[in-house]
Each structure stands twice: as C-alpha cells, then as structure tokens.
Amino acid sequence: MYLTKDEEKILDGEAGWGKKKAMEILMAIGEIYNADKLIKIDNAHVSGASYKNLGDAGLEFLKDLSIDAKVVVDTTLNPIGLDRIQWQWMNIDPKFVEKQMEVLSAYKKMGISDVCTCTPYYLKDIKQGENLSWAESSAIVYANSVLKAKTNRESGISALASAIIGKTPNYGYLLSENRIPNISININDKIQDSDYGILGFLTGSLIKGKIPYFFLSSTPLDDELKHLGAGLASSGSVALFYYGYNRSSSREQNNILNGDIKSRRADQRYLDDLKFDEEIEITKKDIDEVYTEKKHKDADLVVIGCPHCSVSELKRINSLLKNKKVKKDFMICTSQYIKDRYVNLINEIENSGAKVICDTCPVVSPLRGYSCAMVNSGKAYNYMPTMNNIPTKIGTTEECINESLVV
Known part of the structure; x- marks a missing residue:
C-alpha cells in the first residue's frame, strides 16, 4: 500500500507512539485487503466501548494509546455496558462500573464524544458519498444502504486507528465496483414493524456476506430499514443492501444504484438488466414462524x-x-x-x-x-x-x- 512521505513519518514514529500504532494497524489492514492507498474520512464511529467486551487487556491498551493519541476527525462512540445514571436499576456490579468509567475516560482523553450510541446518524448529518470509518454493524449497514455514504465493516480498533490518522485503507465498500447487488430477495407479502427485523435476521443467515436487493411489496419507514439492516448484520456479515418495489408491482422503480455505480446512465430507472447470482423468496409465513417459535x-x-x-x-x-x-x-x-x-x-x-x-x-x-x-x-x-x-x-x-x- 502506497504511503505519502507524511504517512511514512507517522509509521516511523515521528508523530508519537499512539499515531505510530494506529498507522501500523491501518497498514496491516491495507496489506491484507490489497488497498492501493489511504483515503481521507469525514468521520468515524468506534465500537468496543463496553468493558464487558474489552476486559482488562483492552482497557490497558486504550490507556496506553490515550497517552499521546488524539482523534483528528469527528468521532462518536458505541454503547458502553451501563447507563451512567441508572446503573443501579440495571443491577450492575459497582466494580464493573468503575472499570467501565475508566474505559470511557480513555476514549474521552483521545477526543471522542461520550454520547454512547449505536445510532450515530441521529447525532450528525451524514451526506451521500461521504467516506466513513464506522464500526457497529447496524450503523455500518444503515450508513451504506439508507444514507448512501461509504464505509467498510470496521472493527472497533480499525475505526479508532482511522479516527487517529484521519484516513482509512481504500478497498472494499469504498469502491463503487464492490457495491453492486448480487442476490435478490423477493417478498410478495406486505410487511411492517418488527417484520423487517425478522426479515433481516432470516436473510442474513442465508446470504452471509452477499449484497442483497430486496424486492418489497410495502414501502418501509426509515425505522423499519434500520431494523432490517440490524437483523441482516447480526446474522450475516452484510454491510450493504438495496431495496425497491416488488417486480410484479406496476409502480415505477426508483433506481437507487445511480449514486454508487458510475458506469450506469443517470437516467436508468429500472433494474431488469441486473444479473443476480441467486434469487430467494421469503414469505410472511416464514416471518410469522419466528414470532411463534x-x-x-x-x-x-x-x-x-x-x-x-x-x-x-x-x-x-x-x-x-x-x-x-x-x-x-x-x-x-x-x-x-x-x-x-x-x-x-x-x-x-x-x-x-x-x-x-x-x-x-x-x-x-x-x-x-x-x-x-x-x-x-x-x-x-x-x-x-x-x-x-x-x-x-x-x-x-x-x-x-x-x-x-x-x-
């Protein structure tokens, strides 16, 4: 992966141990995924904030990193392991509370916002086409699919490294050619509310890391799309989906691929020319069986x-x-x-x-x-x-x- 002279200086430790460690992480990821270079990001979202998941080893790493590392882009944090005010109602062990607050302190020292949420898109205005470095699977898929921004499926540590450097390796879902749907999911029944979360849960387990296009018979609300993506990302490794009306519908398709695939004509409005590797049908009966389980x-x-x-x-x-x-x-x-x-x-x-x-x-x-x-x-x-x-x-x-x- 190509590095500029300034990036090489960071890798050599001239900007401090924290930035050197962050650059080493990005360099390793770039080499694994054959990224050609680092590109600037607009903001980051870091997971791995709960002491339940980090443990003492993770806490010590964050403390070491926070000695001289600061984030250089707007960075938000995923949920921690407790409500800071109502933790006693949650029956949280006071020892856990103490450790959790140390984790939060380390992140804050690095300049990360302490509004701990898995829905950072409610906190800031994300523009179409922006390059992000987001961890938290449900936020990633929402950013890519609903907001039409671009982010890979980052881990907490890779998102943190990107936040410190202000850049991320250029590969995967940051490239338009890797954002083309390759499997169709047909839903001929009308669905609503939690049906979408179950639809995502069922689909993710079937398609793993593929990019689905959902042909729907209903028009989903943004909240329903949020739950669709969260279900997809939890049972599969899905980071991006598309959706539109069922093919049998007489309603006009709105081709939401235009923002992603530069080679397609801007006036193309139908999806008939897309070639899917596989087609799957999921029915309301399939969804209802999960409710009754x-x-x-x-x-x-x-x-x-x-x-x-x-x-x-x-x-x-x-x-x-x-x-x-x-x-x-x-x-x-x-x-x-x-x-x-x-x-x-x-x-x-x-x-x-x-x-x-x-x-x-x-x-x-x-x-x-x-x-x-x-x-x-x-x-x-x-x-x-x-x-x-x-x-x-x-x-x-x-x-x-x-x-x-x-x-």
Missing part, C-alpha cells in the same frame, strides 16, 4: 431500542403506553442526545413505569437475573441468548408493550 415463554423483561430508538419510535411507544402502567421491567434504549432534547416525551413514557435507558443496550451490558426477555428487534433476538444467556422471544412493538402490562 418461543411465544409460549413468559417474559420478565421487555426491551425496545436495539438499535437505539429514534424520536418517532419513542413517540409511538408513548402513544401505546398512554394511561397504562407496566407490570414488568421494561427497558427502552436511546441516546442521551435524544433524551436530553425530548424531556417531556421521556417523562410521559416513564410515567408508565418503563425506564428510558441511555448509553447502553441489552447486548453489551451485563444484564442478569432474568428468565426470558421479549424484544421487537431481530438483532436483539439473535444476540441476547448468546451474549447475555437470556432466552429471548420476539414480537411486534405493540405486542412488546402488551407483554409489559401483564404480571
């Missing part, structure tokens, strides 16, 4: 907000909880950024007895003491049984609300 289990925890809730999701939750009182632990996850700006909305939700939790999520926090959780997220449904050892069932948002209201 563990429906017989009684949940003692209800979780919404994986990925973190948007304002529109919080408003819907509030409308469903109006004049009601929850009977179970009900965790609604969002960012502190949103919570601080919608105080009245949050207060109305919490009047029901539900807890609006910030900084964390059920996947990266050391939750314990529950026999079964109910979620509305394909990602949480996939991860919670393995990462938290909590049996998990999935329902629609309204079904989750109703579950929280019964003893």
Whole structure:
C-alpha cells in the first residue's frame, strides 16, 4: 500500500507512539485487503466501548494509546455496558462500573464524544458519498444502504486507528465496483414493524456476506430499514443492501444504484438488466414462524431500542403506553442526545413505569437475573441468548408493550 512521505513519518514514529500504532494497524489492514492507498474520512464511529467486551487487556491498551493519541476527525462512540445514571436499576456490579468509567475516560482523553450510541446518524448529518470509518454493524449497514455514504465493516480498533490518522485503507465498500447487488430477495407479502427485523435476521443467515436487493411489496419507514439492516448484520456479515418495489408491482422503480455505480446512465430507472447470482423468496409465513417459535415463554423483561430508538419510535411507544402502567421491567434504549432534547416525551413514557435507558443496550451490558426477555428487534433476538444467556422471544412493538402490562 502506497504511503505519502507524511504517512511514512507517522509509521516511523515521528508523530508519537499512539499515531505510530494506529498507522501500523491501518497498514496491516491495507496489506491484507490489497488497498492501493489511504483515503481521507469525514468521520468515524468506534465500537468496543463496553468493558464487558474489552476486559482488562483492552482497557490497558486504550490507556496506553490515550497517552499521546488524539482523534483528528469527528468521532462518536458505541454503547458502553451501563447507563451512567441508572446503573443501579440495571443491577450492575459497582466494580464493573468503575472499570467501565475508566474505559470511557480513555476514549474521552483521545477526543471522542461520550454520547454512547449505536445510532450515530441521529447525532450528525451524514451526506451521500461521504467516506466513513464506522464500526457497529447496524450503523455500518444503515450508513451504506439508507444514507448512501461509504464505509467498510470496521472493527472497533480499525475505526479508532482511522479516527487517529484521519484516513482509512481504500478497498472494499469504498469502491463503487464492490457495491453492486448480487442476490435478490423477493417478498410478495406486505410487511411492517418488527417484520423487517425478522426479515433481516432470516436473510442474513442465508446470504452471509452477499449484497442483497430486496424486492418489497410495502414501502418501509426509515425505522423499519434500520431494523432490517440490524437483523441482516447480526446474522450475516452484510454491510450493504438495496431495496425497491416488488417486480410484479406496476409502480415505477426508483433506481437507487445511480449514486454508487458510475458506469450506469443517470437516467436508468429500472433494474431488469441486473444479473443476480441467486434469487430467494421469503414469505410472511416464514416471518410469522419466528414470532411463534418461543411465544409460549413468559417474559420478565421487555426491551425496545436495539438499535437505539429514534424520536418517532419513542413517540409511538408513548402513544401505546398512554394511561397504562407496566407490570414488568421494561427497558427502552436511546441516546442521551435524544433524551436530553425530548424531556417531556421521556417523562410521559416513564410515567408508565418503563425506564428510558441511555448509553447502553441489552447486548453489551451485563444484564442478569432474568428468565426470558421479549424484544421487537431481530438483532436483539439473535444476540441476547448468546451474549447475555437470556432466552429471548420476539414480537411486534405493540405486542412488546402488551407483554409489559401483564404480571
């Protein structure tokens, strides 16, 4: 991989140990993936923020790196293992809290924002075509697919290295020729709400790292696309998807490939000429079978907000909880950024007895003491049984609300 003279000086240690280590990481990645050079990034998002995942070895590395390394682009941080204010309600061990705050301190020392969220796109304006270095699988796929920015599926350490250098190796999804869909997913039934998260969960396990084009019979909301991508990225290694109307629909296709594939004419509006390696059909019946798989289990925890809730999701939750009182632990996850700006909305939700939790999520926090959780997220449904050892069932948002209201 070609390095400029300034980049070579960083690699030689002339800018300090922290930058040298970051450049070594980027150099190794570039060599592995045959990148031709480093390119500038507009911003970064770093995962690996929970002490649950980092452990003492990760914490010590961050402390060492923070001695002389600073990020040079706008950089946000993924959820940590607790809500900094409500950690006692979450039954978090005080020793874990102490270690987690050391992790956060190291990141802040490097200049990283401490708004800990898996939805950084709610915090900043991401423009189409921007080059990013994002970790957090659900944010990556949303940035590539919905915002039409460009990022590879970074790890926490590679995103951090890019944030320190301000550049990333030029390969993979940063190149237009690697962003072409190669498998079609046909959904002939109308779907909504949590159906999209399950659709992603089912599809990801089937296609692994391919780039799907979803032919839909419904028009998805942005929140539904968020859950589709999160499900895809949790069960497969999907970093990019496309979507449009079902081929049998008479409605005009909007060819969203134009922004990615320069060789295609700007006035091309149909996808008939795309050649897919494979076609898969997923039905509403397939989706409904996931809902019913563990429906017989009684949940003692209800979780919404994986990925973190948007304002529109919080408003819907509030409308469903109006004049009601929850009977179970009900965790609604969002960012502190949103919570601080919608105080009245949050207060109305919490009047029901539900807890609006910030900084964390059920996947990266050391939750314990529950026999079964109910979620509305394909990602949480996939991860919670393995990462938290909590049996998990999935329902629609309204079904989750109703579950929280019964003893």
